[in-house]
Amino acid sequence: MTDNKASILVVDDDAAIRELLEEHLSRVGYDIRTAEDGDRMRALLNERPADLIVLDVMLPGDDGFTLCRQIREHSQVPIIMLTASSDETDRVVGLEIGADDYLAKPFSARELQARVKALLRRARFARAENPRFILFDRWRLDTLAHELIDEHGHSTALSGADFALLQLFLSHPNQVLDRDTISDVTRGRESMPLDRVVDVAVSRLRQRLGDQGRNPRLIKTVRGAGYLLAATVSHGPE
Amino acid sequence: MTDNKASILVVDDDAAIRELLEEHLSRVGYDIRTAEDGDRMRALLNERPADLIVLDVMLPGDDGFTLCRQIREHSQVPIIMLTASSDETDRVVGLEIGADDYLAKPFSARELQARVKALLRRARFARAENPRFILFDRWRLDTLAHELIDEHGHSTALSGADFALLQLFLSHPNQVLDRDTISDVTRGRESMPLDRVVDVAVSRLRQRLGDQGRNPRLIKTVRGAGYLLAATVSHGPE
DNA sequence: TCTTGTTGTTATTCATCGTTACAAGGATAT
């Protein structure tokens, strides 16, 4: 992540929506460009890539699904699809094609803003490199087999949630991760207030790491903020 | 920071506000410069850096968010953002972008003055370097794990408040720290008069250090002024 | 279907930290 504005490209044939989003999203600090159809979108992306694309399904010329597929052929940029109907099929098709999120019209700009924020966060914290083994504390994580190996070479399998959470911590060690970020990255959605899923997930991971009780050594709680992994992390031998 | 006046740069397109702040802040001893837009701000910063920047959000040309981001690319100078609306989003965005504090218009000059004072103090006392282990008295502090280790190698976890306070003392040993400074640095806000939080926090930390009773050896009370840590502090082995 | 493991939810318990109250220790005036 840089300090620059995240660049967002909005593709919609309705000028009113384009203006609304341009206004709202640039106000909250994003760099917005808009396109009214697929041709214009391609032209803008050619100029400069975007960090996130908001894509209407109903478009003159190529529709949103088609464009989404085209983009996916060469890019992993996060995509949010907009659809007029709240029809479930559209949603399913969209996500199958490779969209990352989906929003039914009409929607509030605030709602979209929340999704955008969550998706950018996911993209930012998602692991880039992926070495087979990661060493930390007295553990070794096998990222391929999803196994945790102790100092004696004894390994145990991790559940999906445990693994995702641990991988997130390992890719951002000694850094406080707030609950929303953790929830976004490991489960793909924002946590509601009064939601204790993340706490429970951390508690379960701590048990796996033998790190529970009064004094967790590895995963520290930062009151009012989130959690952090207190450990030096290195890549292990193949 | 030197004994000279702290230098503050106010960026606002409203001449009335510029004059008000220039008048008020220079009266209480700051060195003030003002700019009406981003270009002028950059010009002034080029001449001479500032110790703190007050930045309006709504500006002709680049807005406050953009300028804040630009400044953050190469500087950690404290920034206070001013916004016309009391809209929560502005505040969140501002702080995410890297502003240190935020003030909704209309505000009193006195209110701003308090924030300025607190932020400058925080900047002055904030820890720069961060060695893993700090040795003092017969203790060792593990700054990564937030654990206090005694002479026998037995370690106990510190709470957030205990750790922050101890770290502040350790980075300014044998130096009186007044209550407002302690409150600013460890909790990010000024203490109110008749507020005993700092006293209680010190009392709790003393208990952790086995330093209570009539004659504390480590954390001395300086009547009418504050507290000081009486110990020689050194960096420990990795 | 039954079993097993995983994950979300809720409720209870515990920890942390701000506040208040009161006691004890200076300081100052007389």
Add this chain to the structure above:
DNA sequence: ATATCCTTGTAACGATGAATAACAACAAGA
């Protein structure tokens, strides 16, 4: 010295946040 005032130490309380056990919902496999 005594009285009075001010400052500080700390116990006790309460509000809030966090840990986790227990339960429920669900999915995958036998």
